[in-house]
Amino acid sequence: MSEDFFRTGEEEVELTFERITSFGYEIRRASALDFGCGVGRLTQAMATRFQIVDGVDIAPSMVRQARALNRHGLRCRYFLNNAHDLKAFTSNSYDFVLSLLVLQHMEPRYSSTFIGELVRVLAPGGMLVMNMPSQVSLSPLGLMTAAVPRTVVNAVVATRRGRHGVREVHRLRREAVREIVRRAGGTTCAEEADVAALGKRWKTYRYYVGKRRPSHEA
Ligand SMILES: C[S@@+](CC[C@H](N)C(=O)[O-])C[C@H]1O[C@@H](n2cnc3c(N)ncnc32)[C@H](O)[C@@H]1O
Numbered sequence: 267m268s269e270d271f272f273r274t275g276e277e278e279v280e281l282t283f284e285r286i287t288s289f290g291y292e293i294r295r296a297s298a299l300d301f302g303c304g305v306g307r308l309t310q311a312m313a314t315r316f317q318i319v320d321g322v323d324i325a326p327s328m329v330r331q332a333r334a335l336n337r338h339g340l341r342c343r344y345f346l347n348n349a350h351d352l353k354a355f356t357s358n359s360y361d362f363v364l365s366l367l368v369l370q371h372m373e374p375r376y377s378s379t380f381i382g383e384l385v386r387v388l389a390p391g392g393m394l395v396m397n398m399p400s401q402v403s404l405s406p407l408g409l410m411t412a413a414v415p416r417t418v419v420n421a422v423v424a425t426r427r428g429r430h431g432v433r434e435v436h437r438l439r440r441e442a443v444r445e446i447v448r449r450a451g452g453t454t455c456a457e458e459a460d461v462a463a464l465g466k467r468w469k470t471y472r473y474y475v476g477k478r479r480p481s482h483e484a
Pocket residue numbers: 301302303304305306307308322323324325328347365366367368371372
């Protein structure tokens with residue numbers, strides 16, 4: 267894996283922290299989680315900012331490569347998790363949780379569960395940053411998702427892209443993401459268009475989610 271590849275992770279994490287700081291948000295730098303870490307592009311950059319960073323992925327090949335490419339010793343740990351939840355991870359335990367370019371590859375029933383799980387493992391006072399497409403424009407047919415039921419759109423998009431050997435991409439409407447976050451005890455601090463993630467055809471959002479400290483600690 268090239269230096270340039272890891273440099274993109276460094277830049278992504280740097281920009282993310284600039285945004286978080288611009289919201290006036292300060293997070294503890296004890297522990298962080300990178301959900302869907304792949305080979306560790308973002309995890310390695312996070313390890314320069316947190317005492318402990320955990321990367322989690324469903325693919326054994328990714329976890330194996332990530333471990334081989336780790337430059338931060340025991341401070342950076344990689345875990346294989348092929349469950350449909352994060353039960354192996356403790357509630358309220360990470361100051362920062364990042365999940366970029368991951369949730370879109372799961373059917374909504376799974377991404378919905380994982381969004382709730384990411385909020386659950388987030389420590390009060392911490393921040394979760396994740397991205398997820400909300401809509402797709404089905405050109406050349408010119409269909410807008412707003413006019414088509416969600417399940418149909420997801421099936422069509424998955425099939426069309428699958429035929430061309432591209433991984434499935436699913437979406438979850440912005441309103442649904444907000445509701446899952448709220449129910450899990452999180453607060454959506456900001457939502458920003460994320461064109462860089464999947465291009466202009468997809469209306470992708472980046473979510474910045476906080477979690478309140480119990481009032482006696484505030
Ligand atoms: C496009 S890669 C992004 C990797 C990394 N987040 C980055 O930005 O460099 C998507 C990753 O998500 C992982 N993934 C997909 N579904 C997952 C799941 N249910 N649990 C954990 N990881 C998952 C894939 O194995 C893959 O490594």
